[in-house]
Amino acid sequence: MSEMPVVTAMEVRARARQRDRWVAWIVVGVFVFALAIGAVLRVLAESRSVEYRGDGFRLNYPAGWVRQTGLQPPYLFQVEDLGATPTRSTITLQRRPLPQHDPLGVVQRDLTIERRSGEWAGYRELSLDRDVRVNGWEGLHVTFAYVEMEPDPFRISLPVVMHGEDYLFVGKAGVYILTLTAAEENYARAQGLFLALVRSFREE
């Protein structure tokens, strides 16, 4: 009588192990594919913008940022990224009367005095470029830092170091000041969005 063929446990296990290895690689592949979709979504989300036409100007601001209404002059426009932590990132547009001499220099000095005497604790200018050119506008660019003492009005929390920058341009109706402020950790991302907004700015 011939010997019966044996289906050994080792064979079954080897088969199972091989299949498990394949499955594990497929799972990794699915994970990587999902992350790639996530990366594309992020790029698409960050490149989306909304057009806004205001009093004598128009610009495109990042989709998802919330526009504030009921602003008092000299503020014409303000959007905030409410999802940013530990404190919101903000972009504002102001229009101030045009001084007769050195308009950008005068307005920039006024801004500095207001901020130092106001609630912007530890306000420091980090750089000043008097000859910046964006989208055909010639203007002045200032970067600065300060400390936000109450980043969240609803909770006791530590002060937050904020970074910011201003673009000042002379327009037909006055001096326009576009300002970004964001917590140190959100600044790099917000800066890209801010620059896109500055480039989209038009006086009408």
Add this chain to the structure above:
Amino acid sequence: MARTECCVCEKPIKGEALEMGGRPYCADCYARAVRNRRSLWWASLVGIGVLVAVVALISFLFSQTRPHLEGTALILVGAVLALLPALLWLAFFYLQDVREPEPKGLVLAVFVLGALLARAVGFPLIEQVFGVPAWFSAGAVYHLLGAIFVTGFVNQFLIYAAVRYSVYTSAEFDERVDGILYGTAAALGYATMGNIEYVVRSGGVDLSVGIIRIAVSALAMASFGGLLGYFLGRCKFEDEPAWWMPSGLALAALLNGLFLFFWEEVTTTRVGLAGGGFNPWYGLIQGTIVAGVTFALLYYLIQRLSRRAPQAGGV
């Protein structure tokens, strides 16, 4: 006729082999593999019930008494509360798991591994590499898809990895239902680390609201981890097709993402004269329903598999 060895204990099988997913089993190993673990279901059921009751009570007490805690004391209380869901689940599991108990050290190790993967890989990947949730504000579609493809997939893949590359290959993973057990443990570790991180990063939390957030997060993650574990358990003991496990991961990630999206939606309320803007209790209801339904579904699936399986020794 072919003589067969059991794929688990390697002993020759006398008579006709019991088969599961194309693999031969002896009667003992088969009975163990298809056995249902009552302790897991009790720990999950009682754990969910007690957790919700305790959290509701603590939240109510905190909101009434408003204890004055600050700084380190507030962080410490918050961190202890962050451990509460996992401690409850592990305690109930330990008390129930008396018949052929699972090694508690291994369950704890998977729990810790889930927590470490969350801190070392999960949170940096989600927040720093993918910048979540900053771009979620671009629109509801981006929020929903981002929650699924980034947050959901990262969370669930790491929970899968915590089980797949540790206990999955060990001899202790000898029952189909072990997948659910270890998946839940890894997910609870992941959620616990997330909650501790939340407490520490916030410098403490409003305890009446914070404890609800902690419970909801743990309930949800435990449910999705259990679901993922179901797929792992079947993958280990049956020759499932190659798409089985990736589908399990995708399903868990989908549910995880949907949960996170709707969690924000249901807790955000209209601001009126009576206050509002945020109501964490809706989140607790959502978390309880998701956890209850998920574990009931898993129990049903495991029971159905056990009923369908031929009885050991009866063939």
